[in-house]
Amino acid sequence: MSQEELQEAVAASPLFHGCKRYVDSMSVKVCRKDQIVSDRQMGQEILGLVVRGSVEVYSIAMDGREIMLSQLKRGDCFGIINLFTNTELPTVLKCGRDTTLLTIPKKKLLELMKNDKELTLRYACICNEKMQFLIKRIEFLTMQSGRNKLIQYLLMRPEQEGLIGLECSKESLASMLGISRASLFRELACLQERKLIDQEPGGIRIRNREQLETILYEW
Numbered sequence: 001m002s003q004e005e006l007q008e009a010v011a012a013s014p015l016f017h018g019c020k021r022y023v024d025s026m027s028v029k030v031c032r033k034d035q036i037v038s039d040r041q042m043g044q045e046i047l048g049l050v051v052r053g054s055v056e057v058y059s060i061a062m063d064g065r066e067i068m069l070s071q072l073k074r075g076d077c078f079g080i081i082n083l084f085t086n087t088e089l090p091t092v093l094k095c096g097r098d099t100t101l102l103t104i105p106k107k108k109l110l111e112l113m114k115n116d117k118e119l120t121l122r123y124a125c126i127c128n129e130k131m132q133f134l135i136k137r138i139e140f141l142t143m144q145s146g147r148n149k150l151i152q153y154l155l156m157r158p159e160q161e162g163l164i165g166l167e168c169s170k171e172s173l174a175s176m177l178g179i180s181r182a183s184l185f186r187e188l189a190c191l192q193e194r195k196l197i198d199q200e201p202g203g204i205r206i207r208n209r210e211q212l213e214t215i216l217y218e219w
Contacts, residue, residue, distance in 0.1 A: 001051065001052070003080065005051075006023050006026075006028065006102065006147075007023050008020075008051070009051040009052075009075070009102070010022055010023050010049065012074070012075050013049055013075040013076075013077065014075060014076075014122065014125075014126055014206070015049070015077055015080075015117070015119070015122055015123060016170065018085060019119070020172070022104070022112065023102070025061065025104050025105060025108050025112065026049070026102040026103060026104045027104075028051075028100065028102060029041075029048075029099065029101040029102075030098075030100050030101075031095045031098070031099045031100075031102070032095065032098055033095055033096070033097045033099075034095060035094070035095045035099075036067075036093065036095075037055060037078075037093045037094070037095065037101065038093060038201070039078060039079030039098075039106075039164060040081070041103060043106040044105055045079070045105070045106040045107075046079060046103040046104060047077055047079040047083070047106055048071060048077060048078045048079055048103050049075070049077050049101060049102040049103070049104075049108055050072050050074055050075065050076050050077070050078075050101060051074065051100040051101060051102055052074060052094070052100040053096065053097050053098055053099025053100060054071055054072060054073050054097060054099060055072040055076075055094070055095055055096065055099060055101075056070075056093070056094050056095075056096045056172065057069045057070045057071070057072065057078070057093055057094075058091060058093075058094065058175065059090065059091055061182065065090065065175075065178075066175055067141065067175055067178050068168075068172060068175040068176035069075050069137055069174075071167065071168060071176075076119075077126070078124060080123070080127060080130065081127060081130060082101060083106055083109070083110070083123070090201075093122060099141065102152070104200070140152065146177065146179040146184070146187055147187045147190070147191075147215070148215075148216055149177045149178065150177060150179075150184065150187045150191070151178060151191075151212050151215060152216060153173075153176075153177060153205060153208075154197070154206060154212065155209070155212060155213065155216070156216075162205055162206070163200065163202055163203045163205050164203045164204045164205070165202060166203050166204065170184060170185070180197075183198055188204075194211075195207055195208065196211055198214055206215075
């Protein structure tokens with residue numbers, strides 16, 4: 001990627017909003033699909049920024065299952081929450097496809113924050129958003145019914161011309177919902193049989209939103 005593209009990616013991120021100059025403090029890292037990445041690089045703690053591609057964040061359950069917590073896209077960062085601690089979070093970061101990252105040592109980021117109050121404020125806002133997101137994810141994952149999880153996911157997703165695009169594989173979607181792949185396929189088939197959704201090559205089309213909402217709040 002050109003220097004100009006990297007600067008634009010940094011400027012577009014919620015954390016480094018409008019600050020193209022910070023690119024000079026960062027390093028480029030190119031990763032392949034399914035490659036594991038970390039906020040520790042060559043013995044040094046770093047913050048990573050997704051420039052191109054995606055990074056999937058997984059938590060490992062007590063039974064060994066991988067549960068997808070979130071999917072980081074262009075402009076999103078990892079390694080933020082534990083910026084001020086030495087605690088390593090029990091998560092796994094895996095590239096959803098070929099991905100380009102920008103990394104910055106956490107010590108360098110702390111230096112920048114000392115001289116940039118707006119950067120510090122944006123950092124605090126992002127931490128707050130991540131905490132709220134995780135609380136909602138916990139509420140979501142503790143739902144009893146796999147069907148409820150699937151329906152809520154579909155109802156929350158944006159539609160384009162009535163179609164909900166799936167940005168990940170169904171295996172990853174099952175992990176995100178905290179259910180088995182077999183359960184996901186079974187629930188999709190059930191909803192389609194009841195004429196509530198249609199599975200199409202480009203995603204899932206909701207045929208009866210009102211009935212899905214009824215099922216969600218009755219179960």
